[in-house]
Amino acid sequence: MNEIEKLIRPELRNLKPYSSARHESNQQDLILLDANENPFGELNRYPDPYHTQLKSALANLKGLATNQVFLGNGSDEVIDLCFRLFCTPKQDSVMVFTPTYGMYEVLAQINDISVIREPLINNQLIDIKSAKASIERYKPKLLFICSPNNPTGSSIPIRDIEALLDFYSGVLVIDEAYIDFSKEESALSQLSKRKNLIVCQTLSKAYGLAGIRLGIAYASPMIVQWLNKIKPPYNISTINAQAAFNRLAQKQDVQNEINLILQEKAHLENELKKLECITYVYPSQANFLLIETPKAEKLHAFLLSNNIRVRDRSSLIKNSLRISIGSPQENKQLLKTLKSYEKESIIYR
Ligand SMILES: Cc1ncc(COP(=O)(O)O)c(C=O)c1O
Structure with missing residues (x-):
């Protein structure tokens, strides 16, 4: 054997x-x-x-x-x-x-x-x-x-x-x-x-x-x-x-999509880092970004009420959300929604 x-x-x-x-x-x-x-x-x-x-x-x-x-x-x-x-x-x-x-x-x-x-x-x-x-x-x-x-x-x-x-x-x-x-x-x-x-x-x-x-x-x-x-x-x-x-x-099509997703990830990562409501963005080699935020449950609910679903990973890492890289349009919408969350959080702080 x-x-x-x-x-x-x-x-x-x-x-x-x-x-x-x-x-x-x-x-x-x-x-x-x-x-x-x-x-x-x-x-x-x-x-x-x-x-x-x-x-x-x-x-x-x-x-x-x-x-x-x-x-x-x-x-x-x-x-x-x-x-x-x-x-x-x-x-x-x-x-x-x-x-x-x-x-x-x-x-x-x-x-x-x-x-x-x-x-x-x-x-x-x-x-x-x-x-x-x-x-x-x-x-x-x-x-x-x-x-x-x-x-x-x-x-x-x-x-x-x-x-x-x-x-x-x-x-x-x-x-x-x-x-x-x-x-x-x-x-x-x-x-x-x-x-x-x-x-x-x-x-x-x-x-x-x-x-x-x-x-x-x-x-x-x-x-x-x-x-x-x-x-x-x-x-x-x-x-x-x-x-x-x-x-x-469809090798080239697959590669083009990967390139676009990576490009979007780099852009999203940059923009997320500028937001006050996000305290840490994990460096990622994948097609998602894990972020830490002071109140993950609240942000998760806010995004959902704005028709965006991300994954709450707080059971694994306290106050963390995992965000998949979407299409350019979807990522733009996400950033817009996060900015409005930030404004609201500052007003009601
Ligand atoms: C690390 C990891 N492995 C495996 C899977 C599942 O892959 P599949 O769709 O091939 O079952 C996932 C899905 O999210 C995953 O994140």
């Missing part, structure tokens, strides 16, 4: 996965009477369970092999499958670096896995020494690193990821949902030398396809093979795979 197989939940090691009819033979032009489908219509057939065409487009884009690509129904499904593959309920633990994306804890709870929380230094950086000590003590099966991090927007430097990988023998899952907005190098560069690394990305953010639910895990062929064994057979629909494939071909 190799090192990765030792990390798989023992009760899964002998799993005989569901074998889907569509995957048993590649022969074309068959009369298909094997899957109880309706013979009429355009979407009457089950999809390719492995979406080879889409995976090879993603592999080309990232300079990887097709067997290093796994697809999930959003990266939330990918993360859930990581729990199911590696963690035995009531027994294993995972480590997260707080404050961070809430789904790691939600999925841990659903899968009955305990969570070790390591606070980020100044809400931004991993304390490597402390993380190492906790890893030694609790031996978590998985480490979740969100980079750029939601909700702070900070990136974890690649040298810190390397430092952890040098030391850690469990599986490190790095969630790069916002990587396309970041200046920091992706951990994909580590994949060729690390068997225990899973890099999660998504088409929900920079690629503008949150509606289709397409998440990706890039990992060693061994991990991809195991994720394939435990996934629901048809977790990606034909329509969604096609939409994703088409979007990947």
Whole structure:
């Protein structure tokens, strides 16, 4: 048994996965009477369970092999499958670096896995020494690193990821949902030398396809093979795979949108810093800005009463709001509303 197989939940090691009819033979032009489908219509057939065409487009884009690509129904499904593959309920633990994306804890709870929380230094950086000590003590099966991090927007430097990988023998899952907005190098560069690394990305953010639910895990062929064994057979629909494939071909359009969002972020950040009602703007490598304000609940309600919804993150960082970068028009409206809030706050102070 190799090192990765030792990390798989023992009760899964002998799993005989569901074998889907569509995957048993590649022969074309068959009369298909094997899957109880309706013979009429355009979407009457089950999809390719492995979406080879889409995976090879993603592999080309990232300079990887097709067997290093796994697809999930959003990266939330990918993360859930990581729990199911590696963690035995009531027994294993995972480590997260707080404050961070809430789904790691939600999925841990659903899968009955305990969570070790390591606070980020100044809400931004991993304390490597402390993380190492906790890893030694609790031996978590998985480490979740969100980079750029939601909700702070900070990136974890690649040298810190390397430092952890040098030391850690469990599986490190790095969630790069916002990587396309970041200046920091992706951990994909580590994949060729690390068997225990899973890099999660998504088409929900920079690629503008949150509606289709397409998440990706890039990992060693061994991990991809195991994720394939435990996934629901048809977790990606034909329509969604096609939409994703088409979007990947629009490389320049995607890049233009990213550039515009980054330009808008820089402008918004500048303007927010000028406002008295905003006491801190977190430096962000993502497509959102986290701000601190003396009365977050009040500002949140004011924005909502002016038809603008932002995310109150005060449960994670006191008096903080997370603001996504919208269109130029939406950002202008936001700034206008914030200025009117400031005026009102001064009048009623
Ligand atoms: C850090 C992070 N990971 C994953 C997700 C979920 O991505 P998906 O839409 O691919 O499920 C989000 C969504 O907000 C996120 O912020």
